Amino acid sequence: MAAVMRLEARDLSIGYRGHLVGSDISLSLGPGEVLCLLGPNGAGKTTLFRTLLGLQPALGGSVLIDGAPLAALRPAEIARHLAYVPQAHVTEFSYSVLDVVLMGRTARLKPFSSPGAADERLAREKLAGLGIADLAAQDYTRVSGGQRQLALIARALAQEAPILVLDEPTASLDFGNQALVLGRIRDLARQGFGIVLSTHDPDHALLVSTRVAIIADGALRAIGSPDAVVTAEMLSAIYRTQVLVEETPSGRRVCVPAWEAPAPGG
């Protein structure tokens, strides 16, 4: 595990040249924390992610890694601090799962080097840690969506960065794979990783996050503990549909649309 580290955004304005997507965004993340970004489509989550990762410049304010501005760091230095897990995608070429994970070692290699035996051992360890060691030799483009998502998480772990940034890690996964991926995310936070993830499902925020940030219309509407932020009023307002947050007999909170409950037996 790498050194303890903090990711911070201060008064961040995000967007593209000539087009402001959002402003006045401040948040911070430390080890062991899971910050979940919730917000409707087009709210600016993706733009915020790209800005946090240094993939596009901030229009104002700054992103800081342990107090140092991200904008001053080279891509390899950023990659040693922040690991990005994109949505499970299909690559154009049929790399093996192990190849994909090995690419996570890039920022740890000298410019002209390729991964060696030690890197391969580490990549296999990361796969094993996520329970997919047996997939190493398989074609990345042919395994299931959930397995691809786990392989991308293994790649981020091979990067050995203390902070993981996951873009809708549960999108397009079936229920079982969603639970599997969320479970691994929770494990990683317990191991001390700082985790930022975005999701469309407020239940997922309630399941894994230590803090929730609500992004709507390019602004940070609320940030705080899941219980304080994920409320019926807030969800109803940002998703523009009536939502109820109810408690299950086991004490969990779940979000449901505010329709009439189906009649028993009907």
Place this chain on the structure above:
Amino acid sequence: MRHGVFVLLLGALVAALLLGLAVGPYPLGFADVLHAAARAVGVDNGAPTPGEIVFGRVRLPRVAAGMLVGAALAGAGTTYQTLFRNPLVSPDILGVATGAGLGAVAGILLSLPVAGIQGLAFLGGLATVGLVYVIAAALRGHDRTLVLVLGGVVVGALAGACISLVKILADPYDQLPAITFWLLGSLASVKLADLATVAPLVLAGLVPLVLFRWRIGVLSLGDDEARSLGVDVFRLRALVIGAATLMTASVVAVSGVIGWVGLMIPHIARMLVGPNFSRLLPASMLLGASFMLIVDMAARSIARVETPLGILTAVLGAPFFLWLLARGRRTWG
């Protein structure tokens, strides 16, 4: 097992090389080669045999050029396909080949010596890519890969139109046949001296591709991911495009325009060794060299007149391309 394929590819190249040396309008035997070798080391001082002359002046330069051209086009094609994450692109994609063609036909129109034609071909190729890159840089905010490829198509089409203009202006009895023949590609008139200038340029283009082989593979994941994995995408891509273009433009300057090789060969190589660039590049170059030796052997043997290489590669390449499309897979090799 990991190296088995490479042993096979190397064996195929040696076989193609021996075949290429022996077969042609003037068949050569092993004795001719021995004579030439003996003379080269100063053992044999008698009158050179006809076979020996054909070997030294014609066949050897031609075979060497075939290997160089095939390896360079296949290597550049592999690089472009990996870089643009598109298995259907080839060295023509950034307008390189057409731009180089425009330079060369302008040279023929101006009745320049061979070295002048080659120089202009080379400059034409580099200028086209430079222009495409400037266009892509001016259109920031769009998908960079798409802009590069479409920019290449546009500039290539423009260069093609200029080539047509030059053909109209050219002397129909003297220059036009030379232009037409050159545009279809041929190794018939290559001399060893040409290769001495082209080979170092190809090598110069190859060096960065070999050094950055791992990172070039990472680029195939796309800009955002490559950058988040620690690759300085903008600089590496500029360097790699420059290197692959140098390889393409240098060989086009001596061989003329030979299409399809840079598209077909990387595909076959990917089926053999997988998509990993570190393995794909050498496999593709070995295969490209063998392929060009065989095609050039056919070009000088199947008819009483030389068949232009571009025609043969198109006859092989077009069905291959259709076959690729028909397989209809979402991913490649």
